[in-house]
Amino acid sequence: MSDLQPMPAAARLARVLDRFPALAVAVSGGVDSLTLASFAFAHGVPLSVIHAVSPAVPAEATARVRELAAAQGWDLTVTGSGEFEDPRYRDNPVDRCYFCKTNLYDRIAGLTDRPIASGANLDDLGDYRPGLIAATERRVVHPLIEAGMTKADVRALARELGLGAVAELPAQPCLASRVETGIAIDADDLAFVERAERRLSALTGGGTLRCRITHQGVAVELGEEAMGQAGAVDALMAQLCAGDGRAYAGSRAYRRGAMFVGAPTMGA
Incomplete structure (x- = not known):
């Protein structure tokens, strides 16, 4: 040796x-x-x-x-x-x-x-x-x-x-990574994502979370450390989405690369 x-x-x-x-x-x-x-x-x-x-x-x-x-x-x-x-x-x-x-x-x-x-x-x-x-x-x-x-x-x-x-610092890919493939990248959507994630971070104390723009509406993905606060997250997001004229599709467990449709292996 x-x-x-x-x-x-x-x-x-x-x-x-x-x-x-x-x-x-x-x-x-x-x-x-x-x-x-x-x-x-x-x-x-x-x-x-x-x-x-x-x-x-x-x-x-x-x-x-x-x-x-x-x-x-x-x-x-x-x-x-x-x-x-x-x-x-x-x-x-x-x-x-x-x-x-x-x-x-x-x-x-x-x-x-x-x-x-x-x-x-x-x-x-x-x-x-x-x-x-x-x-x-x-x-x-x-x-x-x-x-x-x-x-x-x-x-x-x-x-x-x-x-x-x-x-x-937690991993923080660019805000465009929050938008599902095929939905046009729009500055207003990204501004909403940034505002929502800032509010969510204050609510949950940080950790892994993503505000996603999907074909079904706005969704939130939470890391394990924040899943216990899903009810509070849903209430806040329903309020934010209603105020911005958006449909809220609910919260779910965080999954890397969830917005990339058709890519082999993903991480966002």
Whole structure:
């Protein structure tokens, strides 16, 4: 048996980053990309941090990016992502994420000549992620994947970096992931989802929850920790939906990728 110890995740990531004289990190506001940007900045990589806003990006994610950028002194650019200008994205096919990332990375490429880095981690490779195809076509690099880092590794690194609540952020795919395949992506729907999830989070104390726009109406999916509050959730959602002229289809157990109809393996 070898006495050699596995290289820590931080050391593996540092080795990957040492290949790049500079990077442009696409930061969504989630734990993965924020941790990547924070580590790269601390490691001394010349860094551009780019955050794209759209109706599909929660306002709290943008606020989180701005707060961390100010605290650490990042060179931050906030830009429009452009996907709502693309009818292929708005039509919401099963590969909608491909068109989202196509627009995002093309927009970032117009702002910098540095290699573009995403915050994708090793766990993402097990999901249906057409956005990764767009990334490959545009030579986007994935340092966390190259370093063999899982979501758990990323959270552990975020704690090491002292990122506080960022390390514990629940998975939070873009708001468009709440819309069932084939229902056109609409900014008003996404605004309703954002409002509803904010109210639901306050009611349940957080955890996993999704407000879904389905062909049967608005549905709520709850993680195990919140299922005991389904009655209160249903009452609140019935009120919110009635006030917005929407049909409420009830609550149910959370299922990853429930809105992707026709995709092989999903995670949203």
